[in-house]
Amino acid sequence: MNWDLIWSSFGPLITGAVTGTIPLTLASFAFGLILALVVALMRLSSNWLLSGIGRFYVSVIRGTPLLVQLFVIFFGLPSIGIRLDPWPSAIIAFSLNVGGYAAEIIRAAILSVPKGQWEAGHTIGMSRPQTLVRIILPQAARVSVPPLSNTFISLVKDTSLASLILVTELFRNAQQIAAFSQEFMALYLQAALVYWVICLVLSTAQSAVERRLDRYVAH
């Protein structure tokens, strides 16, 4: 074991997390959530065309591997003349993916709010969009935090796939040092450790958010 190499490798791995994994996760999750809300509302719409498009999108995203989605965008699109850099390709692929999964979570959360809440909003004079934003979504948010946190934590780990389209992030740095030093076991375990620490921090944050959103329900 080359302990010096192991110690000195943590620097590049953490740099990869801070400049690659984490911003990639945050950007993809933010865009993905916006997309998910739009798709959830489309699926709940009484317009069959909108709900049909929503259902088709969710079905395609959930029915195909993320790696395939990533490769279609980065390696496939250039053949029809759309050439995207690694970073935009990765953000688009991960956002679309999160959008598909989170749409179902948000849709279920909206449906879980009792019908009487819509009616109470209407009876004080609110329009449907106003009731949605001020009455329904705050209550749906509470319900959807645990499953959305799971999606978020999965996304942190899934961003390692971006190494395959040449995005410089945590795992790609690990691969490069490993190839150069031949210390595969050490470097991949180190990479696993850094992912694990990130996810531990996120789990703690999730509990804090849940406690905050639970302040208005009986215990």
Add this chain to the structure above:
Amino acid sequence: MSPTNSPEPRVTSVLKARNLAKAFGNNKVLRDIDIDIHRGQVVALIGPSGSGKTTVLRSLNGLEVPDGGTVTFGDNGGDSGGLAIDFGAKVGKKDIAALRDRSAMVFQHYNLFPHMTVLKNIIEGPVQVQKRPKAEAVAEAERLLERVGLSDKRDAYPFELSGGQQQRVGIVRALALKPQLLLFDEPTSALDPELVGDVLGVIKELAEEGWTMVIVTHELAFAQHVADEVIFMDGGVVVERGPAAEVLRAPRQERTKLFVKRLQHDV
């Protein structure tokens, strides 16, 4: 505005509904319902479950849209602020919004907003929808909360209140909208028996103050005490209507007699 030359005091119509009809599939839940409500009048809608009384009430607030019939607010729908809706024609969002502008609903299960404090529940409509100044809405809400004995619950969340307290907040939320017409959908049916009195007491005070109200209720003694008119419905039609004492004490129709007798047995 005083009706000086009229031989009788002028009766101001708040709402006229004519020929309201509604079907869910083949099930005709309302047929030819007529209702007149005058200013300051309390109308009690009674009848067995499935009789259509709640559907009538919800129609007046646009929570159900009848298939046919008309609703007119104000005298003949012609004076300023009047409103006439023909449910047989296409009913738009504006019509429904106009209905909701004039009436406010108190629900059987309160339907308070669980993520808002009591105060926020009350000022949400006045501030967000009616665009009244927040300070004014808060002062009004505090005054109303004091009236129903809940000043100390201003900053509590609904889950911290008893059913009776939640329903009193529900009533205050409706009052804060300053509607022309208050609608109550079985306001005490979900309450523990010992809490019913508080809520009925508040409604009785509102009646004495001259609020115009339609109340769907199973509390016949209360209806007799508070209502000016009682409408008994069964099978989607009005079976009998008249002054409360007449309909409840000396009903003419067989179905009304049976219903009143059965409920009195239960008591």
